[in-house]
Amino acid sequence: MARTMASTRLTLPPLLIRFLVIAGLVGLWEIASGSGWINAFTAPAPSSVWKGFEKIVAEGGLGEAMAITFATALMSAAIGAVFGIASGYILHIWKAAGEAYTSWLAALASAPLVLLYPLFLVIFGRNMWTIVAMGALGCTPPIALKAKEGLDGVKPVLLNVGRTFNLTPKQQFWMIMFPASLPSIFTGIRIGLLFAIINVVGVEFLVNVGGLGQLIANLGDRFDYPQMYAGIFFVILVSVAFFWITEKLEKWLLSNT
Amino acid sequence: MADVKQAPVLRLKDVAKTFVTPHGNVRAVEPVTLDIRQGEFISIIGPSGCGKSTLMNIVGGLIEDYEGSVEVDGIQVRGCHKEVGMVFQEESAFPWRTALNNVTFPMEAAGITKEERVQRAMELLHLVGLDGFENRFPAELSGGMRQRIAIARTLAFRPRILLMDEPFAALDEQTRLLLGDKVLQIQQELNQTTMLITHNIAEAVQLSDRVLIMSFRPGRIKRVVEIDLPHPRSSKMMGGERFGQLVAAIWEDLREEASKGLQELERVRG
Incomplete structure (x- = not known):
């Protein structure tokens, strides 16, 4: 009983704080917008945004836009993960290249690569592949960096265990190196996903070829800010969905390697 | 307990190792010749840096570039071998x-x-x-x-031969004693040929049929102590008179080597 009370005391306050802070901020926003402290047109009250939600869902197009953004980001992330992990592995085994390029890769990871979109428009044309390429470009450097870091950090004793069991180089990689570096690789994938979604939605916004980015751009052009904020919320929803999938995938991979 | 009449399952012939470093060559292990019989439990004890882990890694196949030869059942092996299993000091x-x-x-x-x-x-x-x-x-x-x-x-x-490189080093004393009992029970149940690296004299005496004392760098077998305590053994016999005599005899030989190791450590750090 005492233990239950103690654990209740420990777990309830953070939950309460979380909801109270959000509720407080939404309430403050409602009051500020309703009373004219902030411009209700550019920053409509949450109640108006809620109506925007209903409208954006009812008017259609949201499902399709979400599906396009989700599929594009997923493809970008998959391509970025393949290239990123492969690059990280090459930089791990080829020590000289690792020393030569790791700092450049770190610089590339923090660079605003979204600005390269005109180049990709020329290469791929004004279609989905430009967006996929931009997303993949954004997420490859952080995944490569964290994959290299993870592979470099595999404890030598674990590799020695593999050697004493006469593992083949392929088994050594898939049965020891890969699972041992998975936490670091997935940290890279999470960061990479963030960049991929920013690039995907950003380029959708700029080149108008569909997806949530284009929907938000159209709503913004129509000065329909309640719906625009609702659209932004759905972008966040896509992000959350990706993080959830990533977490599940990491757990699944760890239990199957 | 090992049958002394049996042919050795593991034979080391003049096994030696020199490491090439940027600061020159370091002779880690002087030629070691050793026979281990099926079911025998031997411990190698010595000061830090005496080359006992190097010797273990040579037998385990993790070091392939060495002088001399390692034979398992009369067949020369180099590199990791399915008949030799290793348990490491670090968590693995x-x-x-x-x-x-x-x-x-x-x-x-x-x-x-x-x-x-x-x-x-x-x-x-x-x-x-x-x-x-x-x-x-x-x-x-x-x-x-x-x-x-x-x-x-x-x-x-x-594996025919189980190598254990200070497997209990990171554990507290009580767990170490209990785990020692467990290892001994397993070793006797499976008649498992075992080679243990340890710093702990009592552990070596409790578990082993023979204790090999290594000198400070370059490591060589300074003395072999036959442990004549009766089987089955357990940590309960640690209070016995013979046990104490064996621990004292090993420490007598080891003390000088451990002092050299300590002096070297202080010289490097000083």
């Missing part, structure tokens, strides 16, 4: 695998069917006293339990 249980899946690991790599590997792994977990912990991850277990997983995993490979 795979954190992403459950206790059961850690033990099945070498069998999975060898392509043994799931049914057979699970059955054998369960037997080994029982042998090391981890019944009921099959589905726990290493992070949920104590240091002693994690080390027992590593022992069971190595035994799953069915």
Whole structure:
């Protein structure tokens, strides 16, 4: 009983704080917008945004836009993960290249690569592949960096265990190196996903070829800010969905390697 | 206990090792010649830096560039060999695998069917006293339990020779004693030829048929002490008179070498 009370005391306050802070901020926003402290047109009250939600869902197009953004980001992330992990592995085994390029890769990871979109428009044309390429470009450097870091950090004793069991180089990689570096690789994938979604939605916004980015751009052009904020919320929803999938995938991979 | 009439299962002939470093060559191990019989438990004890782990890594196949030869059942081997299993000082249980899946690991790599590997792994977990912990991850277990997983995993490979490099070094004294009893029980049950590296004299006396005392760098076998304590043994015999005599005799030889090791350490750090 005492233990239950103690654990209740420990777990309830953070939950309460979380909801109270959000509720407080939404309430403050409602009051500020309703009373004219902030411009209700550019920053409509949450109640108006809620109506925007209903409208954006009812008017259609949201499902399709979400599906396009989700599929594009997923493809970008998959391509970025393949290239990123492969690059990280090459930089791990080829020590000289690792020393030569790791700092450049770190610089590339923090660079605003979204600005390269005109180049990709020329290469791929004004279609989905430009967006996929931009997303993949954004997420490859952080995944490569964290994959290299993870592979470099595999404890030598674990590799020695593999050697004493006469593992083949392929088994050594898939049965020891890969699972041992998975936490670091997935940290890279999470960061990479963030960049991929920013690039995907950003380029959708700029080149108008569909997806949530284009929907938000159209709503913004129509000065329909309640719906625009609702659209932004759905972008966040896509992000959350990706993080959830990533977490599940990491757990699944760890239990199957 | 080992049968003295048997041919050696492991034979080291003039095994020596020199490391080439940017600061010059370092002679780590002077030629060592040694025979170990089936079912024998030998311990190698010596000061830090005397080359005992180097010797272990040579026998285990992790160091392939050395002088002399290592024979298993009369056949010369170089590199890792299926007849030689190693348990390491550092924690080596795979954190992403459950206790059961850690033990099945070498069998999975060898392509043994799931049914057979699970059955054998369960037997080994029982042998090391981890019944009921099959589905726990290493992070949920104590240091002693994690080390027992590593022992069971190595035994799953069915090695003729088990090498253990200070496997209890990171454990507290009480766990170390209990685990020593467990290792001894397993070794006697399986008649497992075992070679242990340790810093702990009492542990060496408790577990071994022979204790090899190594000199400070370059390491060589300074003396071999036959442990004539009766079998079966356990940590309970540590208070006995003969046990104390053996510990004192080993310390007598080791003291001088340990002093040299300490002086070298102070010189390097000073």
